[in-house]
Amino acid sequence: DAGITQSPRYKITETGRQVTLMCHQTWSHSYMFWYRQDLGHGLRLIYYSAAADITDKGEVSDGYVVSRSKTENFPLTLESATRSQTSVYFCASSESQGWETQYFGPGTRLLVL
Amino acid sequence: GQQLNQSPQSMFIQEGEDVSMNCTSSSIFNTWLWYKQDPGEGPVLLIALYKAGELTSNGRLTAQFGITRKDSFLNISASIPSDVGIYFCAGQSNTNAGKSTFGDGTTLTVKP
Numbered sequence: 772d773a774g775i776t777q778s779p780r781y782k783i784t785e786t787g788r789q790v791t792l793m794c795h796q797t798w799s800h801s802y803m804f805w806y807r808q809d810l811g812h813g814l815r816l817i818y819y820s821a822a823a824d825i826t827d828k829g830e831v832s833d834g835y836v837v838s839r840s841k842t843e844n845f846p847l848t849l850e851s852a853t854r855s856q857t858s859v860y861f862c863a864s865s866e867s868q869g870w871e872t873q874y875f876g877p878g879t880r881l882l883v884l
Numbered sequence: 885g886q887q888l889n890q891s892p893q894s895m896f897i898q899e900g901e902d903v904s905m906n907c908t909s910s911s912i913f914n915t916w917l918w919y920k921q922d923p924g925e926g927p928v929l930l931i932a933l934y935k936a937g938e939l940t941s942n943g944r945l946t947a948q949f950g951i952t953r954k955d956s957f958l959n960i961s962a963s964i965p966s967d968v969g970i971y972f973c974a975g976q977s978n979t980n981a982g983k984s985t986f987g988d989g990t991t992l993t994v995k996p
Contacts, residue, residue, distance in 0.1 A: 806986075813888075813972055813986030814927070829983070861926050873984070875926030 774798075777862050777876040785884050790849045792879045794862030802865045803845040804873065805829075805837065807858040814861060820845055852883045887911075890973055890987030898995050903960040905971060905990040913975035916949050916956035917984065921970040930971075931958070963994050 775796040784790050794803065801822050806814035806829075816829030818837040826837050834856060836848045845864075849856055859880050863873040890907045897903060907916070915934055919927035931942050933949035933956060940947055946959045956973055970991050974984040 811988065813890075813974075813988045814984075815986070816983055819983070863926070872929050872932070875928070877924070878926055 775862060775864055775874055775876040777860075777879050779879060780877065781880045783882045783884065784852050786852060786854060788852050790852050790881065792847045792849075792860055792862075792881070794845045794847070794876060796843055796845075796862075796864040796874075798864060798874075799842055800864035800866055800874075801842070802867060803839065804863040804865075805835075805845065805847045806861045806863065807831065807856075808861060808878075809858050817847065817860075849881075852881075854883050857881060857883045888973060888975055888985055888987040890990055892990060893988070894991040894993070896993045896995065897963055899963060899965060901963055903963055903967070903992060904957065906955060906957045907973035907975070907987045908955040909975055909985075910954065911975075911977060912953040913977050913985075914953075915976040916947070917974040917976070918945075918947050918956070918958050919972045919974065921972065921989070923969070927972055960992075963992075965994050965996055968992055968994050
Protein backbone atom coordinates (compact mmCIF):
# COMPACT_ATOMS: atom_id res chain seq x y z
CA ASP A 772 0.00 0.00 0.00
CA ALA A 773 1.13 3.53 -0.69
CA GLY A 774 1.92 5.86 2.18
CA ILE A 775 4.09 5.83 5.24
CA THR A 776 4.24 2.78 7.48
CA GLN A 777 5.93 2.01 10.77
CA SER A 778 6.83 -1.29 12.36
CA PRO A 779 6.38 -2.67 14.84
CA ARG A 780 3.25 -0.86 16.02
CA TYR A 781 3.85 -2.01 19.60
CA LYS A 782 7.07 -3.05 21.30
CA ILE A 783 7.98 -4.04 24.83
CA THR A 784 11.65 -4.30 25.68
CA GLU A 785 13.95 -4.25 28.66
CA THR A 786 16.42 -1.67 29.84
CA GLY A 787 19.76 -2.03 28.07
CA ARG A 788 18.43 -3.80 25.00
CA GLN A 789 18.94 -2.45 21.51
CA VAL A 790 15.72 -1.71 19.65
CA THR A 791 15.18 -0.68 16.04
CA LEU A 792 12.01 1.00 14.85
CA MET A 793 11.33 0.89 11.14
CA CYS A 794 9.83 3.54 8.88
CA HIS A 795 9.03 3.14 5.19
CA GLN A 796 7.47 5.62 2.74
CA THR A 797 6.41 5.03 -0.84
CA TRP A 798 6.22 8.64 -2.05
CA SER A 799 9.97 9.08 -2.67
CA HIS A 800 9.88 12.09 -0.36
CA SER A 801 13.28 13.62 0.22
CA TYR A 802 12.81 14.48 3.87
CA MET A 803 12.07 12.09 6.69
CA PHE A 804 11.72 12.75 10.40
CA TRP A 805 11.52 10.92 13.71
CA TYR A 806 9.56 12.40 16.61
CA ARG A 807 8.68 11.15 20.05
CA GLN A 808 5.45 11.99 21.81
CA ASP A 809 5.24 11.66 25.56
CA LEU A 810 1.93 11.56 27.38
CA GLY A 811 0.35 14.99 27.51
CA HIS A 812 2.93 16.58 25.31
CA GLY A 813 3.51 17.50 21.73
CA LEU A 814 6.02 16.00 19.37
CA ARG A 815 9.73 16.50 19.82
CA LEU A 816 12.15 16.03 16.96
CA ILE A 817 14.73 13.27 17.43
CA TYR A 818 16.44 13.13 14.03
CA TYR A 819 15.73 14.15 10.48
CA SER A 820 17.14 13.35 7.08
CA ALA A 821 17.24 15.54 3.97
CA ALA A 822 18.12 12.70 1.60
CA ALA A 823 19.79 9.32 1.53
CA ASP A 824 22.98 9.34 3.57
CA ILE A 825 22.23 12.81 5.01
CA THR A 826 21.00 12.94 8.60
CA ASP A 827 20.98 15.55 11.34
CA LYS A 828 20.12 15.73 15.02
CA GLY A 829 16.95 17.18 16.43
CA GLU A 830 16.36 18.47 19.94
CA VAL A 831 16.29 15.07 21.73
CA SER A 832 18.79 12.91 19.85
CA ASP A 833 20.84 11.50 22.77
CA GLY A 834 20.59 7.70 22.93
CA TYR A 835 19.28 7.36 19.38
CA VAL A 836 20.95 6.50 16.09
CA VAL A 837 19.52 6.72 12.58
CA SER A 838 20.59 5.69 9.12
CA ARG A 839 19.24 6.36 5.64
CA SER A 840 20.86 4.15 3.07
CA LYS A 841 17.74 4.23 0.87
CA THR A 842 15.36 7.14 0.27
CA GLU A 843 12.31 5.14 1.33
CA ASN A 844 13.60 3.80 4.67
CA PHE A 845 14.60 5.63 7.83
CA PRO A 846 15.18 3.25 10.76
CA LEU A 847 15.61 4.58 14.30
CA THR A 848 17.75 2.60 16.75
CA LEU A 849 17.80 2.90 20.51
CA GLU A 850 21.32 1.71 21.26
CA SER A 851 20.68 0.79 24.90
CA ALA A 852 17.06 1.39 25.81
CA THR A 853 16.23 3.29 29.01
CA ARG A 854 12.89 3.70 30.79
CA SER A 855 12.86 7.37 29.85
CA GLN A 856 12.63 6.29 26.23
CA THR A 857 9.18 4.81 26.82
CA SER A 858 7.11 6.85 24.41
CA VAL A 859 5.17 6.86 21.17
CA TYR A 860 7.45 7.30 18.18
CA PHE A 861 6.23 8.89 14.97
CA CYS A 862 7.94 8.89 11.64
CA ALA A 863 7.05 11.53 9.04
CA SER A 864 8.07 12.46 5.53
CA SER A 865 7.76 15.54 3.34
CA GLU A 866 8.81 16.79 -0.07
CA SER A 867 10.89 19.51 1.52
CA GLN A 868 12.12 20.17 5.03
CA GLY A 869 8.92 21.46 6.46
CA TRP A 870 7.51 24.10 4.21
CA GLU A 871 5.42 21.40 2.64
CA THR A 872 3.07 19.08 4.49
CA GLN A 873 4.63 16.45 6.73
CA TYR A 874 2.82 13.12 6.48
CA PHE A 875 2.93 11.10 9.67
CA GLY A 876 2.96 7.36 10.13
CA PRO A 877 0.64 5.64 12.62
CA GLY A 878 3.26 5.51 15.37
CA THR A 879 5.12 2.85 17.35
CA ARG A 880 4.27 2.49 21.01
CA LEU A 881 7.41 1.52 22.90
CA LEU A 882 7.49 0.39 26.52
CA VAL A 883 10.88 -0.04 28.18
CA LEU A 884 10.73 -2.08 31.38
CA GLY B 885 15.01 26.26 22.04
CA GLN B 886 11.75 27.67 20.78
CA GLN B 887 8.71 27.07 22.97
CA LEU B 888 5.02 27.12 22.19
CA ASN B 889 2.30 27.60 24.77
CA GLN B 890 -0.96 26.02 23.65
CA SER B 891 -4.21 26.57 25.50
CA PRO B 892 -6.48 25.36 26.76
CA GLN B 893 -4.99 22.00 27.65
CA SER B 894 -8.40 20.33 27.37
CA MET B 895 -11.96 21.21 26.53
CA PHE B 896 -15.26 19.47 27.23
CA ILE B 897 -18.04 20.87 25.09
CA GLN B 898 -21.55 20.05 23.94
CA GLU B 899 -22.19 19.06 20.34
CA GLY B 900 -23.04 22.14 18.31
CA GLU B 901 -20.89 24.53 20.32
CA ASP B 902 -18.05 26.54 18.85
CA VAL B 903 -14.47 25.94 19.99
CA SER B 904 -11.46 28.24 20.19
CA MET B 905 -7.87 27.37 20.99
CA ASN B 906 -4.62 29.23 20.57
CA CYS B 907 -0.86 29.04 20.58
CA THR B 908 1.57 31.71 21.66
CA SER B 909 5.32 31.95 21.44
CA SER B 910 8.08 34.25 22.54
CA SER B 911 9.66 33.75 19.11
CA ILE B 912 8.54 34.79 15.66
CA PHE B 913 7.44 32.06 13.28
CA ASN B 914 7.23 32.17 9.49
CA THR B 915 4.65 29.39 9.24
CA TRP B 916 1.94 28.17 11.58
CA LEU B 917 0.43 24.72 11.22
CA TRP B 918 -2.55 23.10 12.90
CA TYR B 919 -2.80 19.31 13.17
CA LYS B 920 -5.40 16.91 14.50
CA GLN B 921 -4.50 13.57 16.05
CA ASP B 922 -7.12 10.86 16.39
CA PRO B 923 -6.59 8.21 19.08
CA GLY B 924 -3.95 5.69 18.02
CA GLU B 925 -3.01 7.61 14.88
CA GLY B 926 -0.42 10.09 13.73
CA PRO B 927 -1.19 13.81 13.37
CA VAL B 928 -2.88 14.99 10.20
CA LEU B 929 -2.43 18.52 8.88
CA LEU B 930 -5.62 20.62 9.00
CA ILE B 931 -4.50 24.11 8.05
CA ALA B 932 -1.24 25.81 7.12
CA LEU B 933 -0.70 29.57 7.46
CA TYR B 934 2.14 31.39 5.73
CA LYS B 935 1.56 35.14 6.19
CA ALA B 936 1.00 37.35 9.20
CA GLY B 937 -2.68 38.26 9.43
CA GLU B 938 -3.73 35.38 7.16
CA LEU B 939 -7.12 33.86 7.87
CA THR B 940 -7.73 30.43 6.34
CA SER B 941 -10.71 28.11 6.50
CA ASN B 942 -11.10 24.39 5.97
CA GLY B 943 -14.76 23.49 6.29
CA ARG B 944 -15.86 24.30 9.83
CA LEU B 945 -12.29 25.08 10.85
CA THR B 946 -10.81 28.56 10.68
CA ALA B 947 -7.27 29.46 11.66
CA GLN B 948 -5.46 32.77 11.84
CA PHE B 949 -1.80 33.74 11.74
CA GLY B 950 -1.34 36.48 14.34
CA ILE B 951 -0.16 39.91 13.24
CA THR B 952 2.81 39.78 15.60
CA ARG B 953 3.79 36.38 14.09
CA LYS B 954 4.01 35.07 17.65
CA ASP B 955 0.57 33.53 17.89
CA SER B 956 -2.10 31.62 16.04
CA PHE B 957 -5.71 30.70 16.67
CA LEU B 958 -7.94 27.81 15.62
CA ASN B 959 -11.70 27.94 15.73
CA ILE B 960 -14.10 25.05 15.14
CA SER B 961 -17.70 25.98 14.52
CA ALA B 962 -20.72 23.82 15.29
CA SER B 963 -18.73 20.95 16.76
CA ILE B 964 -19.69 17.35 16.04
CA PRO B 965 -18.66 14.12 17.82
CA SER B 966 -15.98 13.29 15.22
CA ASP B 967 -14.14 16.49 16.14
CA VAL B 968 -12.92 14.61 19.21
CA GLY B 969 -9.14 14.33 19.33
CA ILE B 970 -5.99 16.23 20.14
CA TYR B 971 -5.25 19.43 18.24
CA PHE B 972 -1.66 20.54 17.91
CA CYS B 973 -0.20 23.79 16.72
CA ALA B 974 3.27 23.89 15.23
CA GLY B 975 5.46 26.78 14.26
CA GLN B 976 8.24 26.88 11.73
CA SER B 977 10.99 29.46 11.64
CA ASN B 978 13.63 30.34 9.07
CA THR B 979 16.08 30.73 11.94
CA ASN B 980 15.51 27.09 12.94
CA ALA B 981 16.07 25.70 9.45
CA GLY B 982 12.36 25.17 8.95
CA LYS B 983 12.03 22.58 11.67
CA SER B 984 8.64 22.39 13.37
CA THR B 985 8.17 23.21 17.04
CA PHE B 986 4.98 21.66 18.43
CA GLY B 987 2.66 22.79 21.18
CA ASP B 988 1.54 20.30 23.84
CA GLY B 989 -1.90 19.93 22.32
CA THR B 990 -5.52 20.66 23.20
CA THR B 991 -7.62 17.59 23.93
CA LEU B 992 -11.18 18.11 22.73
CA THR B 993 -14.10 16.08 24.01
CA VAL B 994 -17.51 16.59 22.42
CA LYS B 995 -20.59 15.37 24.27
CA PRO B 996 -23.48 14.35 22.00
